Amino acid sequence: VRQRRSHFNQSERLPVSWVRYPAKLPRLAVPAFLVTIGCLVLAPLVRLQALALSDGAHGYRKVAGLRNLWRTLATTLYLALGSVVLALVLGTLLALFSVQLSSRWRWLGVVPLLPIVIPPVASVTGWTFLLAPRAGFVNGALRKLPFLDDQVQGPFDIYSTRWIVLVTGLGLTSFVYLFVRAGLVRISYELTEAALVNGATARTAFVSVVLPLLRPSLVYGGAVTFLLGLGQFTAPLLLGTRNNVRVLTTEVYRFSSESPVDYGLSAAIASPLLVVGIWLVVLQRVLLSNQGRFVSEAGKGSPARYKPRKLAPVVFGAYGFVAIVLPVLALFLVALSPFWKPDIDWRGLSFDNFRTVLETSFAARSIRTSLGASTLAVAIVVPLGYIAAGILYSRRGRDVQRTALDFLVNLPLGVPALVFGAGALYTFINPPVVLYGTIWAIMIVYVTLMLPFATRMFLSARLSQGDAYEGAARVAGAGFLTAHLTIVVPMLRSAAAGAVGLTFVLLSHEFAASLLVKSTRTHLMGTALYEFWSTGSYTVTAAMAIIMCVVTTLGVLIAWRLGFDRASHEDI
Amino acid sequence: MSAAKRRLVYVAEWDSVRTNEGEDMQVPTGSVCIVLVAAALTVSAGCGSDDNGATNTTAAGSNTSAAEVTEATDPAVTAKADSSETSAPTTVEREPDGGAEWAAIVEAAEAEGAVTVYAIGTDQVNGRLESAFETAYPAIDMEVIRVLPGEVGTNLDSEERTGAIADVAFQTNYPWIIDAADTGRLAEIVGPNARSEEWEGTPWLVDGLYQYSAVQPIGIACNTDLVESCPTTYEELLDPKFKGLLGMTDPQFPVVMDYWAFLEGQLGEDGLENLALNEPIIYSSGVPAVQALVAGEYGVYGFSSPNALDEIANGAPLEWVLPGEVWAAPFLSYIPSWAGHPNAAQVVLDFLATSDGQASITAGFAMSVLPEEVPGSLGAEYGLTADDVHAADIYGLTTEWHAEQYERWQQTFGR
Numbered sequence: 001v002r003q004r005r006s007h008f009n010q011s012e013r014l015p016v017s018w019v020r021y022p023a024k025l026p027r028l029a030v031p032a033f034l035v036t037i038g039c040l041v042l043a044p045l046v047r048l049q050a051l052a053l054s055d056g057a058h059g060y061r062k063v064a065g066l067r068n069l070w071r072t073l074a075t076t077l078y079l080a081l082g083s084v085v086l087a088l089v090l091g092t093l094l095a096l097f098s099v100q101l102s103s104r105w106r107w108l109g110v111v112p113l114l115p116i117v118i119p120p121v122a123s124v125t126g127w128t129f130l131l132a133p134r135a136g137f138v139n140g141a142l143r144k145l146p147f148l149d150d151q152v153q154g155p156f157d158i159y160s161t162r163w164i165v166l167v168t169g170l171g172l173t174s175f176v177y178l179f180v181r182a183g184l185v186r187i188s189y190e191l192t193e194a195a196l197v198n199g200a201t202a203r204t205a206f207v208s209v210v211l212p213l214l215r216p217s218l219v220y221g222g223a224v225t226f227l228l229g230l231g232q233f234t235a236p237l238l239l240g241t242r243n244n245v246r247v248l249t250t251e252v253y254r255f256s257s258e259s260p261v262d263y264g265l266s267a268a269i270a271s272p273l274l275v276v277g278i279w280l281v282v283l284q285r286v287l288l289s290n291q292g293r294f295v296s297e298a299g300k301g302s303p304a305r306y307k308p309r310k311l312a313p314v315v316f317g318a319y320g321f322v323a324i325v326l327p328v329l330a331l332f333l334v335a336l337s338p339f340w341k342p343d344i345d346w347r348g349l350s351f352d353n354f355r356t357v358l359e360t361s362f363a364a365r366s367i368r369t370s371l372g373a374s375t376l377a378v379a380i381v382v383p384l385g386y387i388a389a390g391i392l393y394s395r396r397g398r399d400v401q402r403t404a405l406d407f408l409v410n411l412p413l414g415v416p417a418l419v420f421g422a423g424a425l426y427t428f429i430n431p432p433v434v435l436y437g438t439i440w441a442i443m444i445v446y447v448t449l450m451l452p453f454a455t456r457m458f459l460s461a462r463l464s465q466g467d468a469y470e471g472a473a474r475v476a477g478a479g480f481l482t483a484h485l486t487i488v489v490p491m492l493r494s495a496a497a498g499a500v501g502l503t504f505v506l507l508s509h510e511f512a513a514s515l516l517v518k519s520t521r522t523h524l525m526g527t528a529l530y531e532f533w534s535t536g537s538y539t540v541t542a543a544m545a546i547i548m549c550v551v552t553t554l555g556v557l558i559a560w561r562l563g564f565d566r567a568s569h570e571d572i
Numbered sequence: 573m574s575a576a577k578r579r580l581v582y583v584a585e586w587d588s589v590r591t592n593e594g595e596d597m598q599v600p601t602g603s604v605c606i607v608l609v610a611a612a613l614t615v616s617a618g619c620g621s622d623d624n625g626a627t628n629t630t631a632a633g634s635n636t637s638a639a640e641v642t643e644a645t646d647p648a649v650t651a652k653a654d655s656s657e658t659s660a661p662t663t664v665e666r667e668p669d670g671g672a673e674w675a676a677i678v679e680a681a682e683a684e685g686a687v688t689v690y691a692i693g694t695d696q697v698n699g700r701l702e703s704a705f706e707t708a709y710p711a712i713d714m715e716v717i718r719v720l721p722g723e724v725g726t727n728l729d730s731e732e733r734t735g736a737i738a739d740v741a742f743q744t745n746y747p748w749i750i751d752a753a754d755t756g757r758l759a760e761i762v763g764p765n766a767r768s769e770e771w772e773g774t775p776w777l778v779d780g781l782y783q784y785s786a787v788q789p790i791g792i793a794c795n796t797d798l799v800e801s802c803p804t805t806y807e808e809l810l811d812p813k814f815k816g817l818l819g820m821t822d823p824q825f826p827v828v829m830d831y832w833a834f835l836e837g838q839l840g841e842d843g844l845e846n847l848a849l850n851e852p853i854i855y856s857s858g859v860p861a862v863q864a865l866v867a868g869e870y871g872v873y874g875f876s877s878p879n880a881l882d883e884i885a886n887g888a889p890l891e892w893v894l895p896g897e898v899w900a901a902p903f904l905s906y907i908p909s910w911a912g913h914p915n916a917a918q919v920v921l922d923f924l925a926t927s928d929g930q931a932s933i934t935a936g937f938a939m940s941v942l943p944e945e946v947p948g949s950l951g952a953e954y955g956l957t958a959d960d961v962h963a964a965d966i967y968g969l970t971t972e973w974h975a976e977q978y979e980r981w982q983q984t985f986g987r
Contacts, residue, residue, distance in 0.1 A: 067982060135867035153816075241822065241856045244987040258824070259725025259748050260971060339888055340867045360695075361715065429730050436734040520690070520717045520727060521737050534856065535718050536695065538863045 030391055034405055037388065040448045041408045044423025045274060045415065051426055052268035059264030066269070068246060073272065076247040079165055079236065080229035086169030087225045088218070090319075091176025095184050097315045098177075102308035108316040112177040114324050117556050119509030120171055120234045121526045122545030125533065126327025127167050128239065129334050129542070131158035137330055140342035159242040164235045170323055171235075172225040179224070182460075183217030184210075189306055223284045224413060227277060231416020233512040238533065248273055249418045249512065256422050256516055263426055270419045277414030281407060328549065335542035353543035357532075362520070363544060366528035367551060373439050373524065374507035374555075377446035382499050384447070385409075385454025386492070390484075392455070393462040413452040420448060421513030428517070437519035445513050450503040457502065461495030462488075504555045509548055525551065674764050674922075680915035682711035687916035690719040690727065691742040692903060694859075694879050697937045701742075704932035705923055712916050720857060721745045721825050728908055732757070736912035740920045742785055742905045742933070744827040746966040747974075749904055753781045759907040759914060763922025771925055776941040782906040785924045786938035787958045789950065790831060790901065791894045793876035795865050802872065802891045806838040809874050810846045817871035818852040819861050826969035827901050829977050831875060834899040834962055844984050854985065866890060878950055881936050894954060900961040903938065 052059035063069065091112070098109045115123065130138045133153040143151055157163060187210060195205035211218075233249040240250060248269060255266035334340045336349040357363045388409050392402060412420060424445045428435040435441035469491060473483040489496070511526035518527045525548045532541040681687075691698050698716040705714045717738075719727060724741060725748035731737050743749070752758050758781040761767065771777040776784040792809075794802035798817060803809055809818060823829035836844050853870050855861035858877050865873050865880070866888045873880075880892040905924050907917040923929040930940040931948055939951030941958045951957055981987075 067979060068987075132864075132867070132869055134869050135864070242853055244854070254824075257726055258722050259729070259745060261726050261729065338886060339883075340863070342868060362717065429733050434734050436730050437737065519730070519737060520719060531718075533860065535720060535859050537859075538867065 030401055033387060033391065034401055034408070037384070037405065037408045037451070040444065041411050041451070044420055044427050044445075044448075045411075046423075047427045048267040048270060048274070048419070048423045051263045051266075052271060054264055057268075059262070059266075059268030060271075062262065062265045063268045066251075072246045072248060072251055075161065075245060076230060076249075076272075078161070079168060079232055079247055080226055082165035083169035083172050083229040083232065084222060084226045086166065087172035087176045087229075088222055090169070090173045091178075091221065091225075092180050092214075092218070094173070094177045094315070094319060095180035097309070097312040098181050099184055099306045100309040100312045101316070102312075105313040105316070108313055108320075109181070111316050111320040111324070113174055114320070115171055116174045117505055117549070117552050118324065118328065119511070119526060119529075119545070119548045119552060121238070121509065121511045121529050122331060122548050123171060123327050124167060124235050124238045125529070125538075125541055125545050126331045127163075128158050129330035129340060129538075130326055131156045131163065133157045133159070135340060135342045137333070137342060137344075138326070159239050159245075161243070161245050164239050164245060167239070168229060168232050168235050172228055173323070175225050175228065176221040179217045179221035180214060183214050187213045220284060223280050227280055227414050227416075230276060231273060231418060231512070233416070233418050238530075249416055252418055252422055253515065256425065266422060267426070270416075270422060273416050273419050277416070277419075278411065281410045281414040285406060285410070328546075331542045331545045331549075334539055335546050337539055340538040340542075353537075353539045354547070356540050357543045357547060360540075362523045362531065363528045365521075366523040366525050367547070369439060369442070369522050370508055370525040371551070373442040373446055374504055374510075376439070376443045377450060377507055378500055378503050380443070381447045381450040381454045381503055382496060384451060385456075385499055386458050386489075386496070388451070388455040389458030389462055390488075392459055409451045409455045411452075412449050416512065417449055417510065418512040418516065420445060421516035424448075424513070425516045436517075437522055439522060441517050442514065442522060442524065445517050446507050446510065449510065449513060450507060453502055453506065454499045457495050457499040458492060461492050465491060501556060501558075505552055508552045508555055671764075674762075677762070677915045677918050678709075681913070681919040682709070684913040684916045685711065686713045686715070687739045687913045687920055688737055689714065689716045689740045689742060689920060690724050690738040691716050692721060692724075692744055693718065693742065693933060693937065694882060696882055697933060697935075700932045700935065701929075704928055705920065708923060708928060709919060712919065714920070719743070721827060724748070728752075732908065732910050736908070736910050738908060739911040739913045739917040740905060740907055742903055742924070744825070744901050744903060744964075746904070746964070746969050747826055747971050749782055749906060750967065752906070752908070753779060757909050758782060759909045759911065759917070761907065761918065761921045763918055763925065766922045766925040768925070770942055774941075782904045783921060783924065784902050784941050784958075785905040786903045786930070786934050787900045787941060787951075787961065787963055788877055788903060788938040789894060789898045789954075789956060789961055791876050791878070791880075791892050791898070793862065793865055793873040793880040794891045794893075795868055795871050796889045796891050797868060798871035802893050803895075804893055805895050806835055806874070806897070809872065810839065810843070810850065812850065814872055815850045818847075818850050819865060819870045819873045820847075820852040820854055821858060821861060821875040822854050822856050823974075823978060823981055824856070826971070826974040827964055828875070829974050829981070830964040830969055831899050831901075832981060833977065835874070838897060844981075848985050852985075854987065862890075878937050894956075898956070898961040900939070900958075900963045902963050902966060903933075904966070 066072075094112045098112075101108055128136070130136050133139060133156070136156070136158065139154060139156055142148055142155055148155060158167070191209050191213070192205050195209045196202070200208065231249055232247065233253070236245055236247045236250050237253065240246060252266055252270045252273075255262055255269060333344055333349075335353050336351065337344065338348050338350075338352070388405060392406055392409075424441060425436070427433065428441045435444070465488075469487050470483050473487040478486065509526055510524065511530070514524040514527050515530065518524055523531065525544075529541060529544045529548060532544050689698075689701070691701065693701065693716070695718065698718055702714045702716050706712070719741075721744045724743050725745045728738060728741065728748070749758070760780045761777070761783060762780075765771075766777070766783060767780065771783065778784075792803055792806075796802075799814075803811070803814075808814075821828050821831075823832045832844075835847075839847060852874070853864075855864065858875065858879060861873055862876065862879050862883060864870065865876075866883050876892060878892065880888075880890050884890045884892065905921055907914065907921060911917045924933065927942070927944070927946060930942055930946045934940045934946055934949035934951065936948070936950055936953070938949065939956055939958055939961070940946040940949050945952045
């Protein structure tokens, strides 16, 4: 007992026991882990800067002389801000309605999360089939209305900047919903009730009580969606060419893929995204530095106390119909048709396009590659996330190490995936680590991209779980590893399942980074879809999109089976 | 004639052709290298030391170059090299079947068992090529991957550093090809058909390094549901009735920029400015543009490859016409010197030079450059030969020229 007491941490935390293991191992383990994560995260970014600064910073000099540079920057900012505003408003509204769903309709609460399951590249394709000015199904139907029947196109134009913002914002709504709802269910309704009893109106109670308590969720959700909006790639790439809508990510891709490749230029044009990403990660950390203050509310809320509203299921139904049913239905119709036309030939529907996809070697191979790379990456990133969360939560290692680790694991969320993809491409085509064209290159990029998600899932779960059980195990004589393997890990099973499910889903339809690190032999599902889009037919593209959705949905169902539903509700 | 002598005659004859035409000195170096190396009995090692040797470089150490196979299968070649090198180079005729050396290359190709082609053809054309080739060479599994001209150079550059995927390219990335030829990064084509008199000494085989495998004419396609009569001249595209109904392709690739330069010549002074008044919808490449045309997103596509004919065959409401003056894009085939299956690559290039190979890549898609009509080719169908069209000047399409023209085009079309 005396020996164990000597290892007690003097802080407010419970004792840290290394009875079964030499103290040297953990002390080295934290810096070693930090170096590993540092290599994963920083190597591609350092490589990019080295290229941009090479040859007298010729990359930056060329960027300065680029035609349309300021327009590209302005469009990038407009896209990010516009989509964030839309996502924040819609996501927060949906989150508020979600706690007002009656028990009968509570299952609808998962609807706003479903767009995450639909690959963005498939979703954007679906929206194109709906809202293309002349051939879009919705536009065609609207033009049959009396007051629009004299028009030959429109009224909507999916290729316009406005609609690119709307489609992007709709896609980001799920993330805001995820964060705000998680924050909302942790706020005890009793606080609102107290305000109402003291004479506050519902609006005052919401503004003065609920919103301030939602600050961490709103700040985090807003920052995440702003970064995602800033790095948005899929919608501008697929929809922007026609009206010359260029953003930084599409320019990075353009200069990375066109021969002769100017690596310096491509790297330099990615720099604004890098800088803003780093800055926002730091800012977010400063704003939410005292996490414990907010998280202390966790698990104490009582969402069932919110009064059910009849409007809530209607709102969710309408959202689900617009954001999910319509684009997927459009994809199905086009995938079954010989041509994409505004008037559907119901007799001509067949599965020929699905057969074409499955008979196309790179498409069939892409499914295997996606599943293989995603599974490998998940198998690596989930343990990494667990360890990172453990270090951040338990306050092991020095402060500077923890701060550095926190920064590093969050950085992939701040820097667009495309930028990581470009950095990885330029790293892996040159010695000493030549991995271009292999599944390993893809896997390493995937692990890097998923670090923040896996870490966040485990960190939230650890914060909710507290120290009591681990401390009890230690007091009972369990060593560091024994306590983790027999107590902490089993208790975090739902968080682990959530991390597996979330990272698998995000990776199985990852597109931006994949487009840069793939080769002609290692297509992923998203890049195969883009290949069909740019060199094949729209009908086959739609069939590929449906196949992607099915594969991803199967992944979600498996994760759900493993406990993702519990994790998503309790741990995030 | 012995196999050794035949081989040396090939080499001397190729050198003779180049010397007579006054071509640059880097390419003959490759052939000279072969002779010198053969004389020194150190084929692979000797050529490997010369960066300009077109047939000598392989990226993967385990792979065998075509020249290596030839030497390995007939050691007698090297013994007679010195005397043959100094003999009259053009006195002996080439054997039509290629002789034992070619047989050895084919045998080595079959041992390699696979070949990958980066092609610009549509899925139908690529499928036809694959099928025809595998019928002719059942022991070699061909994979044809469609790669756009803007990406193929990047892919090949990456593969040169990291490992080969493509063994052959059938493409329009002209600046890259010319640069690769100049810097010894293309393997010399050695097949008997590819080097037959139909190709040798013609503009269609350049330095023995790249082959004009086909020439594709560009026409005008219309959606018959939206447009009553399809324009038959480029001037008609300026008609205001096509405002908002016109589609064109972004000249982000040099080959498309050459088309725009041709179009400017057809439309005359201020022609492009007048075309801009019709607010054409700009597509990134031809396939999405044709797909949007089929969907009815717009009515007239001014840069339509014969891909539209496939859609018409499937029942799409399209019409495809060739205007009076026709611009065409040459499709060049070549072997990167780091090809993983160098012998199979030689067999592919040789197959493309045959009438069967030509038929597979030109049927309903392009024109053959062969003097004899290739049945089923687009040229035969429309009564066109390569001499009847304005083919892109591949040597004029430098990166600098493209950048300058693209800037001007962007200003004209407000992009």
